[in-house]
Ligand SMILES: O=c1ccn([C@@H]2O[C@H](COP(=O)(O)OP(=O)(O)O[C@H]3O[C@H](CO)[C@@H](O)[C@H](O)[C@H]3O)[C@@H](O)[C@H]2O)c(=O)[nH]1
């Protein structure tokens with residue numbers, strides 16, 4: 001493992017239970033900071049209501065850590081907007097925010113419009129398809145931002161159960177992460193290899209930083225933010241928080257293929273044009289002692305076309 005990644009993992013990986021909401025309310029008050037939670041939602045009537053209601057009950061009414069909860073409706077054709085509103089969110093439509101800039105399809109667009117439609121100094125983004133949502137996700141993401149001024153952006157990490165036809169298995173979720181995003185990040189931005197869940201949809205950041213970077217309109221938004229924020233603020237300004245387990249609604253393979261395509265487009269648009277891709281791939285395992293990083297050499301060598309080998313071997317003087 002690269003020394004900078006090892007150091008970052010040690011220094012910038014936190015556990016959500018380190019913080020209690022009440023302590024963070026005090027820290028927030030001392031800094032005079034405000035917090036907005038933004039939930040992008042496209043046809044999430046089954047889950048958005050309980051996530052919004054939980055945040056409102058636990059982190060607005062019981063403990064005033066969150067100042068506003070905004071659901072950005074990304075063009076739903078179901079009752080997402082109505083249910084989110086009844087649960088206590090302010091609901092905005094992507095079409096009505098920054099109308100002069102038009103509206104693009106995709107999740108990143110909803111986040112970008114969410115940034116425009118809110119005013120908190122700290123933003124927390126949470127997907128609206130989470131099952132059994134735990135408000136400690138939000139508390140954990142805010143912990144480093146409210147207690148360490150040098151941290152600017154925090155991503156959730158978690159175990160990812162996979163729901164199969166045989167039931168729920170404890171790991172195996174995050175297929176695009178493992179097959180596309182992690183190999184790409186390791187190859188071209190190896191300083192980011194320590195992010196256990198680089199595509200996680202739950203993250204928090206300072207408005208001051210988030211307003212300085214582009215937001216890719218589709219599913220490339222998470223990879224784009226990581227790459228652009230590390231360039232802007234440096235690795236030490238980024239952090240990750242272990243929030244336990246996350247379960248969400250799985251998409252079909254064909255939809256994940258389109259997601260992977262958008263992530264690839266985002267990466268290629270940012271690909272550094274100097275240097276060779278890094279050969280090391282860092283993967284993570286959950287063991288009884290916690291998370292373990294395992295490095296693999298995924299470098300390949302190019303063997304020459306066989307015809308040229310045979311031609312060289314046939315020469316009386318052999319290969320040169
Ligand atoms: O056009 C869209 C598509 C999705 N969403 C919402 O965005 C969230 C995440 O979308 P989803 O389709 O559930 O993505 P996942 O399959 O969960 O994909 C993972 O990987 C993506 C690519 O990085 C991330 O954007 C996701 O947050 C992350 O959970 C959900 O609340 C969606 O309702 C929108 O608002 N608009």
Ligand SMILES: O=C(O)[C@H](O)COP(=O)(O)O
Nearest residue numbers: 173174175176177199250
């Ligand atoms: O993050 C990912 O890789 C995608 O959301 C796919 O996740 P899944 O394999 O858990 O459906």
